[in-house]
Amino acid sequence: MRQVLLTLAVLAGLGLAGAAAVVGFGLYNVSAQVGHLPGVSWVLHTTFRNSVRLRAPSMETAPDLADPELIALGAGHVATACAPCHATPDTRRNATMRAMSPAPPRLREAIGDWAPNELHWIVENGVKMSGMPAWPAKGRADEVWSVVAYLVAIRSGTAPPAPRMPPETDPQAYCASCHTRIGGRVPRLDILSPAYIEAQLQAYLIGTRHGGIMAQAASLVPRDRLAPLARAFAARPDRAPMPVPDPALAARGAALARTGTRDIPACLACHDGPAPARGPVLDGQRQPYLEIQLRLWRDGILDHDPLMQAASRALDEDGIRALAAYFASRRP
Ligand code: HEC
Ligand code: HEC
Ligand code: HEC
Known part of the structure; x- marks a missing residue:
C-alpha cells in the first residue's frame, strides 16, 4: 500500500514539474497560426455547447421575437457591433478576422441550430478565451432579445437587409x-x-x-x-408609429401620476413640463419604451438617479402599464 502511494506521489510530482516547465519555459505554442492539438478543439467545443445548454434562460422571459420593431432594432445593433467580426448576410468577413483562431464564423453559420434562448445566453455572456465579447452593459437581458430576434429572422429568411450607415462621417x-x-x-x-x-x-x-x-x-x-x-x-420630428394607448388604462395612470399613493410619489411633481433640474418630459413618449424603462428602474438595473430610483421602487406591473399608457397618450 505504501509502495502504491509513493508511486502516485512521484507521478503527481513529475506531472506538476512538467506543467511548470511548459508554463515557465514557454513550451506551449500560443501562435494563432497553428490550431489546437488534436482532440482539444473537440473538448473545448463540447464544453462550450453543454455549458450554454445548462445556463440558457427560460423562453418565458422572451418577448415576441417576430415583432418587426424588435427585429429592426437588432439589425441596427448587429450592423456595427457584430458585423466587424461575423459580417452580415450581405457582406464578407475581412481577411484579418478570418485569421483569428478560432475564426468568428459567418453570421448564418454562427446562428447554426442554436435555440433562441441559447443564442441569448451566448450574446449576453460572450465566450471566454475565444474573442467572442459579452454584452457591453450589465443587467440588460431585455436589449439582447432584439439581437436574438434578428438572428432568428435571418435563419427563417425573413430578416430585413442589414442597415449600412457611416457613424463617423454622417x-x-x-x-x-x-x-x-x-x-x-x-x-x-x-x-x-x-x-x-x-x-x-x-x-x-x-x-x-x-x-x-x-x-x-x-x-x-x-x-x-x-x-x-x-x-x-x-x-428633428420623429414620425415613427405612435399607436393610441387604451383610454381606460391611461385614465388609471392619470390618477396615479397626479396623486400617487402612500408608497408611490406623484410623478407629475417631477415630470410636469420642461424643468431641467428634475425629471425629463414624458408626455408623448412611446408606451413600450416607458414600460421597459420603468421596470428597469423598479428592479434596480437603472440606478443613475436616486430620486427616480426611490420613486419607482413600489411600482407593480399594473401600475407600470397604466403610467406608460397615460404619458404616451398625452400631447408633447
Ligand atoms: C441601433 C439603434 C440605435 C441607434 C443607432 C441609436 N439609438 Fe439612441 N436609443 C436606442 C434605444 C433602443 C434606446 C433606449 C435605450 C435603453 O433602453 O437604454 C435609445 C436611447 C437614446 C437616448 C435616451 C433617451 C431618453 O429618453 O432618455 C438618447 C438621448 C439617444 N438614444 C440618442 C441617440 C443618438 C444621439 C444616437 C446617435 C449617436 C443614437 N441614439 C443612436 C436605439 C438607438
Ligand atoms: C471581436 C470579434 C467578435 C465580435 C465583435 C462578435 N463575435 Fe461572436 N464570435 C466570435 C468568435 C471568435 C466566436 C467563437 C467561434 C468558435 O468558438 O468557434 C464567436 C461565436 C459566436 C456565436 C457562436 C457560434 C458557434 O460557435 O456556434 C454566436 C451565435 C455569435 N458569436 C454571435 C455574435 C453576435 C450576435 C455578435 C454581436 C452582438 C457577436 N457575435 C460579436 C467573435 C466575435
Ligand atoms: C423626485 C423626482 C421624481 C419623481 C417623483 C419621479 N421621477 Fe421619474 N425621473 C426623475 C429624474 C431626475 C429622472 C432622470 C434621470 C436621468 O438623469 O436620467 C427620471 C427619469 C424617469 C424616466 C426615464 C425617462 C427617459 O426618457 O428615459 C421615466 C420613464 C420616469 N422617470 C417615470 C416616472 C414615473 C412614472 C414616476 C411616478 C411613479 C416618476 N418618474 C417619478 C425624477 C423623478
Missing part, C-alpha cells in the same frame, strides 16, 4: 436609422431638451446609465459631435 443619418424610424422601444427624442439628450449620451458612454445598444452607438460618434447631435435631435 452621425445624424446613423442615429436617425433607429430614432425617427423604428418606434416601439426606441424613444422619441424630439420631446426632450438638448441638455438632457447630451447628458444621457455622456451617461451611456461612461456607463453610469446601463445600456448596451446606446453605449455602442454613442461610442462610434466623435466626442465633439455629441452636443450638435443633441441639438439636432431635440428639433
Whole structure:
C-alpha cells in the first residue's frame, strides 16, 4: 500500500514539474497560426455547447421575437457591433478576422441550430478565451432579445437587409436609422431638451446609465459631435408609429401620476413640463419604451438617479402599464 502511494506521489510530482516547465519555459505554442492539438478543439467545443445548454434562460422571459420593431432594432445593433467580426448576410468577413483562431464564423453559420434562448445566453455572456465579447452593459437581458430576434429572422429568411450607415462621417443619418424610424422601444427624442439628450449620451458612454445598444452607438460618434447631435435631435420630428394607448388604462395612470399613493410619489411633481433640474418630459413618449424603462428602474438595473430610483421602487406591473399608457397618450 505504501509502495502504491509513493508511486502516485512521484507521478503527481513529475506531472506538476512538467506543467511548470511548459508554463515557465514557454513550451506551449500560443501562435494563432497553428490550431489546437488534436482532440482539444473537440473538448473545448463540447464544453462550450453543454455549458450554454445548462445556463440558457427560460423562453418565458422572451418577448415576441417576430415583432418587426424588435427585429429592426437588432439589425441596427448587429450592423456595427457584430458585423466587424461575423459580417452580415450581405457582406464578407475581412481577411484579418478570418485569421483569428478560432475564426468568428459567418453570421448564418454562427446562428447554426442554436435555440433562441441559447443564442441569448451566448450574446449576453460572450465566450471566454475565444474573442467572442459579452454584452457591453450589465443587467440588460431585455436589449439582447432584439439581437436574438434578428438572428432568428435571418435563419427563417425573413430578416430585413442589414442597415449600412457611416457613424463617423454622417452621425445624424446613423442615429436617425433607429430614432425617427423604428418606434416601439426606441424613444422619441424630439420631446426632450438638448441638455438632457447630451447628458444621457455622456451617461451611456461612461456607463453610469446601463445600456448596451446606446453605449455602442454613442461610442462610434466623435466626442465633439455629441452636443450638435443633441441639438439636432431635440428639433428633428420623429414620425415613427405612435399607436393610441387604451383610454381606460391611461385614465388609471392619470390618477396615479397626479396623486400617487402612500408608497408611490406623484410623478407629475417631477415630470410636469420642461424643468431641467428634475425629471425629463414624458408626455408623448412611446408606451413600450416607458414600460421597459420603468421596470428597469423598479428592479434596480437603472440606478443613475436616486430620486427616480426611490420613486419607482413600489411600482407593480399594473401600475407600470397604466403610467406608460397615460404619458404616451398625452400631447408633447
Ligand atoms: C471581436 C470579434 C467578435 C465580435 C465583435 C462578435 N463575435 Fe461572436 N464570435 C466570435 C468568435 C471568435 C466566436 C467563437 C467561434 C468558435 O468558438 O468557434 C464567436 C461565436 C459566436 C456565436 C457562436 C457560434 C458557434 O460557435 O456556434 C454566436 C451565435 C455569435 N458569436 C454571435 C455574435 C453576435 C450576435 C455578435 C454581436 C452582438 C457577436 N457575435 C460579436 C467573435 C466575435
Ligand atoms: C441601433 C439603434 C440605435 C441607434 C443607432 C441609436 N439609438 Fe439612441 N436609443 C436606442 C434605444 C433602443 C434606446 C433606449 C435605450 C435603453 O433602453 O437604454 C435609445 C436611447 C437614446 C437616448 C435616451 C433617451 C431618453 O429618453 O432618455 C438618447 C438621448 C439617444 N438614444 C440618442 C441617440 C443618438 C444621439 C444616437 C446617435 C449617436 C443614437 N441614439 C443612436 C436605439 C438607438
Ligand atoms: C423626485 C423626482 C421624481 C419623481 C417623483 C419621479 N421621477 Fe421619474 N425621473 C426623475 C429624474 C431626475 C429622472 C432622470 C434621470 C436621468 O438623469 O436620467 C427620471 C427619469 C424617469 C424616466 C426615464 C425617462 C427617459 O426618457 O428615459 C421615466 C420613464 C420616469 N422617470 C417615470 C416616472 C414615473 C412614472 C414616476 C411616478 C411613479 C416618476 N418618474 C417619478 C425624477 C423623478
